[in-house]
Amino acid sequence: MASENAIRIAASAETGPKRQAILEAALLQMVERGFHGTTMPDVARAAGVGIGTIYRYFADKEALGNALFRHCKGALGDALWGGFPALPDVKARFDEAWRRMTVFAAAQPLMLGFCELHHHASYLDAESLAIEQRIVGPAIELLSDGQRQGVLRPLDPEIMAAMVWAMMVAVCVEAPRPFDSDLIAAAGDCAWAAIAMPSRT
Amino acid sequence: MASENAIRIAASAETGPKRQAILEAALLQMVERGFHGTTMPDVARAAGVGIGTIYRYFADKEALGNALFRHCKGALGDALWGGFPALPDVKARFDEAWRRMTVFAAAQPLMLGFCELHHHASYLDAESLAIEQRIVGPAIELLSDGQRQGVLRPLDPEIMAAMVWAMMVAVCVEAPRPFDSDLIAAAGDCAWAAIAMPSRT
């Protein structure tokens, strides 16, 4: 039960090198083997801490999973929309979003993998799921703007967002490392072509 | 150890109502909770068989996972490329492939989910992984043809295939049920636009 060590945990800071090490180790393990396939002893060993130490920072395995989820989604949200320029042109905004997504994918492949793998995981609590909206919301807005201006296809924006995201992930997973920026840009063109209003031939 | 009951298992037919029930139950459970999150007792209960019965058909949990993977990938391969018409036009072939993919997604959402979720799962053996090629191969061929004819963008076909597949999955996961065929077709247009050589404006 988590309630017992709530006080102990509150005493520890939200940051701290051990906490960070545990999160990083858990990220690696859970991307490779999934939540249920990851054991606490494994995480402890990979993090270079004792098993008991994990429980000083996280109430239980589920709390660790949720903390990691928020960590990753938060980083993604920041990278994608943090200080996003208020460009007037929808195409320019799309390009910037695409660029930021791929920069994140290159810098944090494990986080990207975790976000993908644990999209709808059963161990996530309500707060974790709510974070999703902070990422999807601005995307919907961008796409809706484009539709209003008549430059984007009149598809459900949620579906368009899902398609673009899926394309980005597909490219970043398949593309050889390190990323060839031409390839990434070309893929961005593909994604734009997918959602843009088709030009009359 | 698996070798011990190899003979017993070989004695059982590759098909059979119980084996089928076990596979179906495992499919449902593993799509919902993942491989490691699924327990043998759960599978047995859902399949309406005794726990021991599972081990008459599958050497161990890993073998069950691999059998299920092959089952799903095989069904996907058949649905996608089985008796595929030798159309001359690349666009026509693409449309047919898109149609078949979405028909499969509609008919077997769990299998689609399983294929997606367990793409690169760690418990898969070499043979299971090799099956992937039976699905990707023809797709690469189709895309390469299109490039030779100059109707498709000169991107790495593997990456294009991954993008198209990702778009299809995204649409089929997000789209409300039952599928609106107009929406599916519109999404197919998006996918084609993504890979087609852009027309000069």
Add this chain to the structure above:
DNA sequence: CTATACGGAATGAAAATTCATTCCGTCAAA
């Protein structure tokens, strides 16, 4: 000296796997 962080063996619960037993259909003998 006290308090807090840490580590890792110990614990108990839950899971995978085994296996002795039951159950059922087949078939040859009477």
Add this chain to the structure above:
DNA sequence: TTTGACGGAATGAATTTTCATTCCGTATAG
């Protein structure tokens, strides 16, 4: 047609193994 021996499919309690969590001794900072 009945009977009973036989083979193997099915079962689930028992066993083994794994794993999350706890507990307590040690180390360290204040």
